[in-house]
Amino acid sequence: xxxxxxxxxxxxxxxxxxxxxxxxxxxxxxxxxxxxxxxxxxxxxxxxxxxxxxxxxxxxxxxxxxxxxxxxxxxxxxxxxxxxxxxxxxxxxxxxxxxxxxxxxxxxxxxxxxxxxxxxxxxxxxxxxxxxxxxxxxxxxxxxxxxxxxxxxxxxxxxxxxxxxxxxxxxxxxxxxxxxxxxxxxxxxxxxxxxxxxxxxxxxxxxxxxxxxxxxxxxxxxxxxxxxxxxxxxxxxxxxxxxxxxxxxxxxxxxxxxxxxxxxxxxxxxxxxxxxxxxxxxxxxxxxxxxxxxxxxxxxxxxxxxxxxxxxxxxxxxxxxxxxxxxxxxxxxxxxxxxxxxxxxxxxxxxxxxxxxxxxxxxxxxxxxxxxxxxxxxxxxxxxxxxxxxxxxxxxxxxxxxxxxxxxxxxxxxxxxxxxxxxxxxxxxxxxxxxxxxxxxxxxxxxx
Amino acid sequence: xxxxxxxxxxxxxxxxxxxxxxxxxxxxxxxxxxxxxxxxxxxxxxxxxxxxxxxxxxxxxxxxxxxxxxxxxxxxxxxxxxxxxxxxxxxxxxxxxxxxxxxxxxxxxxxxxxxxxxxxxxxxxxxxxxxxxxxxxxxxxxxxxxxxxxxxxxxxxxxxxxxxxxxxxxxxxxxxxxxxxxxxxxxxxxxxxxxxxxxxxxxxxxxxxxxxxxxxxxxxxxxxxxxxxxxxxxxxxxxxxxxxxxxxxxxxxxxx
Numbered sequence: 001x002x003x004x005x006x007x008x009x010x011x012x013x014x015x016x017x018x019x020x021x022x023x024x025x026x027x028x029x030x031x032x033x034x035x036x037x038x039x040x041x042x043x044x045x046x047x048x049x050x051x052x053x054x055x056x057x058x059x060x061x062x063x064x065x066x067x068x069x070x071x072x073x074x075x076x077x078x079x080x081x082x083x084x085x086x087x088x089x090x091x092x093x094x095x096x097x098x099x100x101x102x103x104x105x106x107x108x109x110x111x112x113x114x115x116x117x118x119x120x121x122x123x124x125x126x127x128x129x130x131x132x133x134x135x136x137x138x139x140x141x142x143x144x145x146x147x148x149x150x151x152x153x154x155x156x157x158x159x160x161x162x163x164x165x166x167x168x169x170x171x172x173x174x175x176x177x178x179x180x181x182x183x184x185x186x187x188x189x190x191x192x193x194x195x196x197x198x199x200x201x202x203x204x205x206x207x208x209x210x211x212x213x214x215x216x217x218x219x220x221x222x223x224x225x226x227x228x229x230x231x232x233x234x235x236x237x238x239x240x241x242x243x244x245x246x247x248x249x250x251x252x253x254x255x256x257x258x259x260x261x262x263x264x265x266x267x268x269x270x271x272x273x274x275x276x277x278x279x280x281x282x283x284x285x286x287x288x289x290x291x292x293x294x295x296x297x298x299x300x301x302x303x304x305x306x307x308x309x310x311x312x313x314x315x316x317x318x319x320x321x322x323x324x325x326x327x328x329x330x331x332x333x334x335x336x337x338x339x340x341x342x343x344x345x346x347x348x349x350x351x352x353x354x355x356x357x358x359x360x361x362x363x364x365x366x367x368x369x370x371x372x373x374x375x376x377x378x379x380x381x382x383x384x385x386x387x388x389x390x391x392x393x394x395x396x397x398x399x400x401x402x403x404x405x406x407x408x409x410x411x412x413x414x415x416x417x418x419x420x421x422x423x424x425x426x427x428x429x430x431x432x433x434x435x436x437x438x439x440x441x442x443x444x445x446x447x448x
Numbered sequence: 449x450x451x452x453x454x455x456x457x458x459x460x461x462x463x464x465x466x467x468x469x470x471x472x473x474x475x476x477x478x479x480x481x482x483x484x485x486x487x488x489x490x491x492x493x494x495x496x497x498x499x500x501x502x503x504x505x506x507x508x509x510x511x512x513x514x515x516x517x518x519x520x521x522x523x524x525x526x527x528x529x530x531x532x533x534x535x536x537x538x539x540x541x542x543x544x545x546x547x548x549x550x551x552x553x554x555x556x557x558x559x560x561x562x563x564x565x566x567x568x569x570x571x572x573x574x575x576x577x578x579x580x581x582x583x584x585x586x587x588x589x590x591x592x593x594x595x596x597x598x599x600x601x602x603x604x605x606x607x608x609x610x611x612x613x614x615x616x617x618x619x620x621x622x623x624x625x626x627x628x629x630x631x632x633x634x635x636x637x638x639x640x641x642x643x644x645x646x647x648x649x650x651x652x653x654x655x656x657x658x659x660x661x662x663x664x665x666x667x668x669x670x671x672x673x674x675x676x677x678x679x680x681x682x683x684x685x686x687x688x689x690x691x692x693x694x695x696x697x698x699x700x701x702x703x704x
Contacts, residue, residue, distance in 0.1 A: 124663050156517070157517045160520045163629075176630070180538050180542070213540075368524050368527050396495075396520040397520045397524065
């Protein structure tokens with residue numbers, strides 16, 4: 001089994017590197033635990049330099065955003081679209097994009113020791129809604145990230161909880177520029193159509209619409225930055241995005257097709273999450289992913305008997321990913337809701353049109369069957385033998401998605417465990433473990 | 449004539465008539481849909497409205513059903529239902545989004561023309577205009593069977609719904625939607641309408657999982673010129689028959 005260590009052991013490992021304890025990229029994670037990120041003490045880590053760097057990169061985002069602002073950089077909060085609008089923002093030298101949605105992990109990191117959910121409830125989003133409601137509290141308390149100068153959110157065919165949260169944010173006095181993301185259906189035979197990078201044929205009018213919406217976003221960014229955008233700058237930003245996506249895709253390929261795990265599921269979750277906005281620093285993001293890839297390439301292939309499991313949806317509690325390996329499983333592919341952020345963006349088309357086409361590949365804005373088919377294709381590509389569909393507590397899209405994914409997998413005799421994960425899942429741990437262990441046993445039984 | 453059902457009223461009934469269709473926006477009280485089937489879907493996490501939309505077709509009660517992209521449940525319940533039309537309703541009010549609307553109208557026309565009339569004609573749902581001293585507005589999730597039972601309940605308090613702004617009521621008369629983004633125009637128009645109609649109180653009704661109307665409550669409290677209360681519709685039953693609903697609405701009316 002892949003070796004993992006607790007926080008204390010990880011800090012001991014950090015000492016062996018001869019780097020200062022408070023180094024921004026290779027410091028001891030214990031310093032974050034001591035300042036309130038209590039959940040770190042319940043997580044197991046991969047004891048490698050690349051993993052330490054990954055965790056430091058994640059945990060220091062707030063510091064880096066504050067430093068960027070102090071250096072005169074303007075911050076743009078991009079909401080919901082997951083991966084595309086930041087490519088536009090990063091084309092501007094003086095702008096930096098980040099996802100305030102990331103606040104959905106704060107209750108987990110703080111191990112529910114903060115008042116985030118209580119404040120969110122006072123803002124109008126109470127219990128029973130997606131943990132993304134913590135974002136409202138983060139704005140209201142102004143404690144968790146610098147308030148961006150500009151907020152840009154997709155709207156249209158997006159999930160209800162986020163539509164409600166972004167709308168409420170606007171009402172609370174944080175003006176949001178909304179852009180329309182249509183429900184991406186297939187083109188009718190009589191409609192002019194275009195083929196998206198994921199192979200779907202959709203009405204050309206959808207691409208036209210999103211391209212126009214992106215042109216408005218460029219105007220907003222130009223007004224904020226006093227910088228004129230050009231196709232050349234956008235093309236460079238797209239090329240950078242493609243390079244980073246390429247590294248991540250290679251990493252995924254090597255980890256998910258290995259006979260035994262070379263990086264733990266949790267580290268892969270974090271690494272994949274970086275892609276949506278480079279964790280606020282494009283250059284560092286590239287280095288972090290390059291080093292993870294080097295770590296994986298340096299790890300020899302060994303025969304393994306872990307149950308190969310594909311994971312659908314990001315988890316509200318990071319500890320849940322540790323559980324996969326503890327139950328005898330290994331991560332073998334993922335759909336963390338943003339396959340569009342992993343796709344190469346065409347460099348042979350007008351930049352905004354190329355971005356519009358990739359944005360329309362968002363499976364969350366497509367019919368549920370499209371996501372289910374995407375999951376099946378990925379499961380077959382990586383050779384996964386079972387699927388965990390982790391529901392997000394309170395998220396209204398989950399019921400249908402789990403049903404659609406189960407249906408298509410059942411036709412292929414691929415078992416699925418459907419579990420719901422809270423922001424801190426300790427009290428559900430035994431039932432979650434039982435279900436994941438049962439899935440692993442079924443997979444082993446099928447292979448026998 | 450083909451018989452359609454939709455909880456959305458953003459398109460005029462005349463549009464459907466041009467395609468030889470009759471459209472209903474509330475269900476007749478006499479309509480029988482097995483409650484056990486509704487409850488089975490509720491257990492899977494499917495909301496009452498989405499469950500009904502599917503069952504209306506499965507039971508052969510309508511030739512077609514139209515739902516919109518405004519919420520997760522409706523968007524997803526249309527999957528694998530060839531006689532259910534998912535209308536892409538843009539949320540931003542810009543010319544580019546208007547083009548999307550035109551595209552959808554063309555597609556809807558094709559859908560309607562392809563339907564076969566098979567469903568037995570249903571009676572027109574009864575309307576019970578209320579009266580009383582206290583003028584109220586009703587806002588929020590669609591009321592599947594209309595507001596007849598609510599009207600009878602309110603009469604006990606000398607109150608009535610003077611302004612039905614539910615989705616399948618007269619929300620479309622405001623010409624702006626609460627789910628539009630940004631939605632300041634909605635609140636401005638709503639406030640003006642409430643004042644013009646001398647509304648004393650607002651009831652925001654919503655189904656259990658309707659997050660978007662649930663979150664509206666906070667801003668309604670901030671901006672409306674009159675008191676507002678929330679009424680959570682318990683699925684699968686006459687919503688006003690539920691004791692908690694009666695207590696809550698009763699207390700609200702007494703305070704008015």
